[in-house]
Structures are given as structure tokens and as C-alpha cells.
Amino acid sequence: MSFAAAPMVPGDLxxxxxxxxxxxxxxxxxxxxxxxxAELLEEAWRELTALGWPSxxxxxxxxxxxxxxxxxxxxxxxxxxxxxxLPLASVIGVGPILLAGAxxxxxxxxxxxxxxxxRVAAGIAPIHTSSAGSPMTAQWVGDVPRLSGGxxxxxxxxxxxHVLVGCTVEGEAVMLLLSSNDERAAFRHHERxxxxxxLDIQFxxxxxxxxxILARGRxxxxxxxxxxxVGAFLTCVEAVAAMGALLGQTIRYLNERVQFDAPxxxxxxxxxxxxxxxxxxxxxxxxxxDLLDRIASPSAWPERGLDLxxxxxGAASRRFAAATIxxxxxxGMTEELLASRxxxxxxMVEFExxxxxxxxxxxxxxxxxxDAAA
Amino acid sequence: MDTSDSLAIDYEAFxxxxxxxxxxxCPAELRQAVVGLKKLGRHEMLSWQTILYANGWGAPNWxxxxxxxxxxxxxxxxxxxxxxxxxxxxxxxxALRHIAPxxxxxxxxxxxxxxxxxxxxxxxxxxxGYSEPGAGSDLASxxxxxxxxxxxxxxxxxxIWTTGAHEADMMYALVRTSRGTRKQDGITMLLIPMNSAGxxxxxxxxxxxxxxVNEVFFDNVRVPVANRIGEEGKAWAYGKFLLSHERLGGAxxxxxxxxLARTRRMxxxxxxxxxxxSHYADLVRRIxxxxxxxxxxxxxxxxxxxxxxxxxxxxxxxxxxxxxxxxLMQTLDEIGLDAVGRRVAGRFRAxxxxxxxxxxxxxxxxxxxxxxxxxxxxxxxxxxxxxxLAKSLFGA
Ligand SMILES: Cc1cc2nc3c(=O)[nH]c(=O)nc-3n(C[C@H](O)[C@H](O)[C@H](O)COP(=O)(O)OP(=O)(O)OC[C@H]3O[C@@H](n4cnc5c(N)ncnc54)[C@H](O)[C@@H]3O)c2cc1C
Numbered sequence: 210m211s212f213a214a215a216p217m218v219p220g221d222l223x224x225x226x227x228x229x230x231x232x233x234x235x236x237x238x239x240x241x242x243x244x245x246x247a248e249l250l251e252e253a254w255r256e257l258t259a260l261g262w263p264s265x266x267x268x269x270x271x272x273x274x275x276x277x278x279x280x281x282x283x284x285x286x287x288x289x290x291x292x293x294x295l296p297l298a299s300v301i302g303v304g305p306i307l308l309a310g311a312x313x314x315x316x317x318x319x320x321x322x323x324x325x326x327x328r329v330a331a332g333i334a335p336i337h338t339s340s341a342g343s344p345m346t347a348q349w350v351g352d353v354p355r356l357s358g359g360x361x362x363x364x365x366x367x368x369x370x371h372v373l374v375g376c377t378v379e380g381e382a383v384m385l386l387l388s389s390n391d392e393r394a395a396f397r398h399h400e401r402x403x404x405x406x407x408l409d410i411q412f413x414x415x416x417x418x419x420x421x422i423l424a425r426g427r428x429x430x431x432x433x434x435x436x437x438x439v440g441a442f443l444t445c446v447e448a449v450a451a452m453g454a455l456l457g458q459t460i461r462y463l464n465e466r467v468q469f470d471a472p473x474x475x476x477x478x479x480x481x482x483x484x485x486x487x488x489x490x491x492x493x494x495x496x497x498x499d500l501l502d503r504i505a506s507p508s509a510w511p512e513r514g515l516d517l518x519x520x521x522x523g524a525a526s527r528r529f530a531a532a533t534i535x536x537x538x539x540x541g542m543t544e545e546l547l548a549s550r551x552x553x554x555x556x557m558v559e560f561e562x563x564x565x566x567x568x569x570x571x572x573x574x575x576x577x578x579x580d581a582a583a
Numbered sequence: 584m585d586t587s588d589s590l591a592i593d594y595e596a597f598x599x600x601x602x603x604x605x606x607x608x609c610p611a612e613l614r615q616a617v618v619g620l621k622k623l624g625r626h627e628m629l630s631w632q633t634i635l636y637a638n639g640w641g642a643p644n645w646x647x648x649x650x651x652x653x654x655x656x657x658x659x660x661x662x663x664x665x666x667x668x669x670x671x672x673x674x675x676x677x678a679l680r681h682i683a684p685x686x687x688x689x690x691x692x693x694x695x696x697x698x699x700x701x702x703x704x705x706x707x708x709x710x711x712g713y714s715e716p717g718a719g720s721d722l723a724s725x726x727x728x729x730x731x732x733x734x735x736x737x738x739x740x741x742x743i744w745t746t747g748a749h750e751a752d753m754m755y756a757l758v759r760t761s762r763g764t765r766k767q768d769g770i771t772m773l774l775i776p777m778n779s780a781g782x783x784x785x786x787x788x789x790x791x792x793x794x795x796v797n798e799v800f801f802d803n804v805r806v807p808v809a810n811r812i813g814e815e816g817k818a819w820a821y822g823k824f825l826l827s828h829e830r831l832g833g834a835x836x837x838x839x840x841x842x843l844a845r846t847r848r849m850x851x852x853x854x855x856x857x858x859x860x861s862h863y864a865d866l867v868r869r870i871x872x873x874x875x876x877x878x879x880x881x882x883x884x885x886x887x888x889x890x891x892x893x894x895x896x897x898x899x900x901x902x903x904x905x906x907x908x909x910x911l912m913q914t915l916d917e918i919g920l921d922a923v924g925r926r927v928a929g930r931f932r933a934x935x936x937x938x939x940x941x942x943x944x945x946x947x948x949x950x951x952x953x954x955x956x957x958x959x960x961x962x963x964x965x966x967x968x969x970x971x972l973a974k975s976l977f978g979a
Binding site for chain 2: 241243244247339361362363364397398399400401402406407409467468469470476478479527531534535538539541542543544545549552553556557559560564566569570
């Protein structure tokens, strides 16, 4: 029996997400045009909304299922095994955590998400603001925030109704809510390397955003910080899930592909390469499972561990992707293989919820030293 | 191969002449496209070829009698290096460097007269039909069959990864005409017009989002026997000839040097407003390490050329150069990805604008990174090169 990755968060949620994502991935892979893909993702989002996924992490009081981060992780992990081109982690995981910082003001929106009437993209200023180009800046004009520049690459559910923006205005944490057709901003849509839909918001020179403040103050700051960490964590979960699936795909391919009258899996050098990948995977999987345990107990929130994990996993994911593309030869270059789509998913990891430089700076800023305890 | 008067040649003057020509004759928009890492298609490649032809430089690697320059190896090398430094497009290499030398060596008089002049003039675009779904690294196991019927071959089967097949007029293909005891026997080379009845080209969608490679299907495609190169069943030897002829193809490290300069420029530009950031410092450090290694590979290439000029054995240096330069290209590709990734990885394709070469400024570095993964796969994969090296090192 050759290798098959075991889920980190096994159970019904994992299984149903894995099945769901695999079915849509097969259909999506056949579509070359962005418009057709967007339509299919819309259908997928409707279906997963009917399954109740967006409400998983929303408190029961707001009409949600009242689940925890473990439930979100299970869904995200299952979907990542097929490199789902859906912004699950950011929409069903990060969004509600950000909104929780708005207290009562966030309730109606949470209820809308739980009921499936609202689809909310969550932008976090330090994450979705590039220092190159036109970074977002914000000032107060009286009580009204005035924003310039913009935010980029925010993961976006199909046909989003709202965009939530967590940012700071003159040092104060603020949460803004814009409708997705707000005329004061210009919206542009893209696909990421791994085909997930994203959104850019441009405010231009200086845009007064009256009536957009959902909440401000310390709780909002805490929520932005927590949302950033949860985003980084869920990215790690997805990366490990994608690695496990990709390892399985690669082993299968090497067992089946015959060159020089022998399966590629009989060439020692390729076997060793796969063994190296397995070692990387084993290490990261254990790391993420450990973080999952620590996250479950509120007293032991592993802030430093999360930064360390995200610091490391981007480069590891990229090496993993490059090695598996190479092992597939020309086939590794095609969109047709699930393996290539998983590899592209892994190439994105470094650029989500802060890259190595971002997390390194956070560790340093905390006065962290390499010999401090995790 | 080399003119005996090479001592009398002023190579520096030649380098200057090539540079002057490149800077004055290569259209700005073409050089701009090369600098911008844009995908160049048939039109761009052929239009530059036409300009070079008009100057008598259509085929730097051909003998004079066929309209080539007749240059010695050193001048060819200087030409390649300088053209790359000046950001000129590559010439249609599949025609000029791959099939033409084979035609010149093994083709009939009529074949040479028919095919070589249009290649020189930049009128006909060629593609290479070697690889098949079951025959990649193990090319000799190819199965596409050609059965002789009178003065035609009837071709059936499939090629894959055919670069530029969708823009090509002609394919030089390896097909199987018989089965011998060795699978290298019974392979024949045919020149196949791409508009032949029964020939279908299907694009392959690749991870870089560009259309470069294709599948080509042959369903009873009739090819005149007159389009066969050399003898039936002997094409494996022609492939080997080509390898020995172009054995230093990989010694052209000019693209590497060009990519180094471009990466350095782009990184400086991208981090203009944050020169003190640790990320910028890290990228600069990686560029310097790459540059150090490139010094070595550049010297290796030059030494190898001198070895050929002085008829010394080459050994395995071409494998060493291929491994080094493909890895270094990927190193630079990765630095490029890291420099722009935070800004454009999430904006790979713009909804509402699916044109090739469209999109956010800097996205071409993502294309380049993804496309560049193939550098260690085609032209003899890294693993295959290492097998060759190991065999030579261990003596078996
Ligand atoms: C972008 C691109 C453009 C191309 N353009 C053309 C073209 O124009 N015309 C054309 O004919 N072909 C073209 N090719 C095909 C190219 O030549 C093949 O991809 C290459 O020969 C490898 O074959 P493969 O893809 O079948 O990989 P495989 O041979 O299946 O190899 C898969 C993996 O196994 C490894 N491997 C294979 N054999 C061994 C071994 N004995 N020991 C250890 N490891 C081994 C390989 O290195 C690789 O990592 C192109 C390919 C690409 C990706």
C-alpha cells in the first residue's frame, strides 16, 4: 500500500469538504475562461452556503452553528486536499473573527452571513496593503475616515455583498464596512496564482468614507490582530493538507509512469526525493497539529508559535511545489493535473497573511530572541 | 568548424560591431518586450530574423555556402552574448539551430534548396515534434508510426509539449517506421507541413497561464517520402549528430547574465521606497550569491569554447553547464517572484482582461517563475544530466 495522507482534523466536516472540493475541482479544471470559472465558483458558494459552512464559526446567538476554530480547520483542510479555488479560510474563518471585534454592531452582519444573505470579504490593512505601489493611508476628518491609496489581493467570495476593512486611522483601530458597489471606491477583481478570486479596492487620492465605520477602538485592534493570526494559522493548515495530497499524487504518478521500461518509482534518486518531501511534510504536519491543540485552549494561545510557523512554511511550501513539479516532468507544468493545482496552491502560501519578512519583523519587534521559549 | 585565420580576427571590434547593429536595428518595441519578459510569438521572432537576414546575419551557425555567416565558434559566441546583452529577441532556434544543421549534413540538394532559404529570410516557422505522451526522457520509446504507401508515409499517433506548434508552418518530427532489436533503431525523421489534412493541434494549458506548448495529433496524415531526412530508420544517429553539433548550446550563458541584470534593476525599482528593509537586503544578498556563481559558469562556457577550438575533449562540461545555468535561472526567477509576489501573486489574472501579456505591472515575473520550472525539465532534465555525469564520474 502506498502513502495516503491522514487528515489532521478527521471527521464529517473534513470528509464532506474533501468530497465537495474534489467534485468542484474536477469541473473547474476543465474551464479556461475566467468568466466560466467565476460562474462555477458562484454555484459552489451557493451550495456550501446551503450546507451551512459560512455559519460554522458564528455564535449561536447570531444564528450560527457556534463552532470553533477546529471546525473551520476541518473544512479548510478537507477543501485544501483538492486545492479548492474558494476563499474558505478567509471568509468563514477570518471574517467572523474580525467581525467579533465590532461587538453588537457586527451582529446583523454575522446574522446575514449565517443566513446566507451576506457574503463578506475581509481585508486587513497590514496584510492587504502593499508597501510598493499605492499603499493605503488613513486620516480623520472630524469623525469621518479619509482613505487614500488602496488594498490589494483580498480573498473574495463570489458575488460578495460587502467588504470589511480592518485598519488603523491615525493610530486608532477601525473597522469599516463597505457595500461591494460603493461608488466611493473602485473595485477590481483578479484570480490569484492558484485561481482563487480576489479583490482590490482603490480609494484614489483621498476619499471621505462617511457612514462606513462599524466599530473603532481597542477591541477592534485586538480583533485585527487575532484575525491576522488565525489567517496565518489556517494558511498553515491548508499548506499541510495540500502537501499531503500532493505527496500522494506524486507517489501515484511515479508508480504509474514508465520510462526506460521501468516505473519512475524504481529510480533511487526519485525515491529519495519523495522521502525528503515526506520528512518535510511530517515535520510541518506535527507542527500544525500541535498549534491546533494549543489554539483550542484559550489560555495558551500560541502567538509566537504561529509567527514561527508562518515564517517557515512559505519557503517550505515553495520548495515542495518545485520538487513535485520537477518529479512530474512536463506533466507538472499543466493545469490538467490536480498535482499542479496543488503545487500552485502551495506557491501562494508565502504571500498570504504575511510572508517570512512580515512574521520575522513581528518576532523581532516583540524583542524576541532565537533562544526564547515558544 | 573554425576558420584557421581566427588569430587574425579582432574579436573586440566584432563585439562592438554586433552591439552597434543591435542597438540601431533592433526595434525598440521588440527590445522592450524582451526586457519586460513578455511572451514572444511567431511574428516577433520572424520580424527580427528578417532584419538580421538583411544584414547577412540570418544564420550565425551555418556555413557560408548556405547563406550563413561562416563565423568561427568564438564569433558565434560573442554574437549570442552581445545580442542577449542588448535585449534582442532570440532567433528562431528550432529552425536555425536544430533542424537546419541536420538538413545541411543529411538533407538532399532539393531539400536544402527548398527549406533553408525561407528559414534564413524568416518566412517559415518550425516546431519540434519529438516528445510523446509515453516518450519523454526515454525518447527512443516513441510510437508515432509512419507506414510507407507508395511515395508517401501515412503518419498516425501523437506528439506532446510541442512548443509553438500553434504558430508553426512546419514540424520536424521523429516517427517510427519499424521496430528493431534496439528501440533506437527504426526511427525516421520527417518534415511535416502543419496544414496537412488529418493533423490537429490542441493547446495545453500550462501553469504559467501562457500558451506555448501543444499536443499534436496525426490521423492518417500523408507525408511525401521526399520530406524524409536521410535514411529511413536512421534518425537516432541524426539526433546524436545534432547533439554533438550543438553540444555547447547550453554554454550560452548570455540569457543568464541578462536575467541577472534585469532582476537587479527590477528589485531596486520595486524597493525604491524601502531601501532599508530587511527583505530588500535579503534579495540583494541572494542576487550577489547568484552573480558569484554566474562568474563561474560564464568562465566554464568560455573554457569549453576554447577546448573545442583547440580540439580538446569536452567531457561532460555541457551537462555541468546545463545544470548550473538552469538552476541559476531558477534562482533568479525565484528572486523575481519574491520581489513582486507580495504585490501581484494575488492578482495573477485580471478579470475582464485575459489578453496574453496583460495584467498588473510585475506579473510577468510570476509568469517567468512558473514558466521557468520547465528549465530543469526540457533539454535533458536535471536528473538525466546527473545520470550522465555520474556515469562518467564512476566510469559506468
Ligand atoms: C515547456 C516545455 C516545452 C517543451 N518543448 C518541446 C518541444 O518543442 N518539442 C518536444 O519534442 N518536446 C518538448 N518538450 C518536452 C521535453 O523534452 C520533455 O518534457 C522532457 O524530455 C522530459 O520528459 P517528460 O516530460 O515525459 O518527463 P519524464 O521523462 O516522465 O520525467 C519525469 C521525472 O522523472 C525523471 N526521470 C526520468 N527518467 C529518469 C531516470 N532514468 N533517472 C532519474 N530520473 C528520471 C525526470 O527527470 C523527471 O523529473 C517540452 C517540455 C516542456 C515542459
